[in-house]
Amino acid sequence: MKTAAGSTLGIFQLTTSGPNLSVAGTYGVNQTILVGGPTVPALSYNNLVLTGLPGHSLTANVATTGFLTIQGQLTLAGHTANVGGNFQTATGGVLTMTNAADQLTVLGNVTFDGGSETGQLTAGLLEVGGDFSQLATTSTTSFVASGTHLT
Numbered sequence: 001m002k003t004a005a006g007s008t009l010g011i012f013q014l015t016t017s018g019p020n021l022s023v024a025g026t027y028g029v030n031q032t033i034l035v036g037g038p039t040v041p042a043l044s045y046n047n048l049v050l051t052g053l054p055g056h057s058l059t060a061n062v063a064t065t066g067f068l069t070i071q072g073q074l075t076l077a078g079h080t081a082n083v084g085g086n087f088q089t090a091t092g093g094v095l096t097m098t099n100a101a102d103q104l105t106v107l108g109n110v111t112f113d114g115g116s117e118t119g120q121l122t123a124g125l126l127e128v129g130g131d132f133s134q135l136a137t138t139s140t141t142s143f144v145a146s147g148t149h150l151t
Contacts, residue, residue: 001021002023003024003025003027006024009028010028011029013029013031014031016033016034017034018040018041023041029046030047031048032045033051034050035051036052037052037053039057040058040059040062041062042059045063046064047066047068048066048067048069050070050073052071053073055072055074056075057074058076058079058081059079061081064081065084067086070088070093070094070095073094074093077099080103086111087104087108087109087111088111088113090111090113090114090137091114094114095112095117096121097126098122098124101124103126104124104125104127105127105129109130110128112133113134113142114138116139117144118141118144121149122148122149123147123148124150125150
């Protein structure tokens with residue numbers, strides 16, 4: 001999906017892969033579902049769901065005004081993700097923060113209920129504005145921080 005400068009994309013839900021999303025105008029999608037990676041376009045999202053393999057990697061900072069849900073894998077890769085609502089990993093989803101510059105700032109609640117985070121949260125900063133929960137629906141190691149990672 002590509003838009004021209006000055007255009008407005010305003011729909012309720014858009015499902016696509018990251019490389020196929022190029023927005024030069026206003027991005028007004030309520031819920032974006034990015035399937036299969038490999039990158040997350042640098043946009044300001046309302047609600048964002050990342051799903052499928054091989055996973056997603058940030059190539060620039062991203063922000064949501066609503067929620068961010070990871071059902072695949074998200075690697076911050078030295079970038080910042082700002083979440084205005086809630087954050088969760090679910091159904092095997094994994095967050096990877098292995099770079100000292102990785103930062104995830106969540107104004108709402110954070111729930112880790114995805115795949116194993118063993119060895120995935122070794123650096124960077126996770127800031128939580130609301131409640132923090134670790135559940136074990138998929139993995140008993142759905143949150144394991146180590147190394148220089150700070151939460």
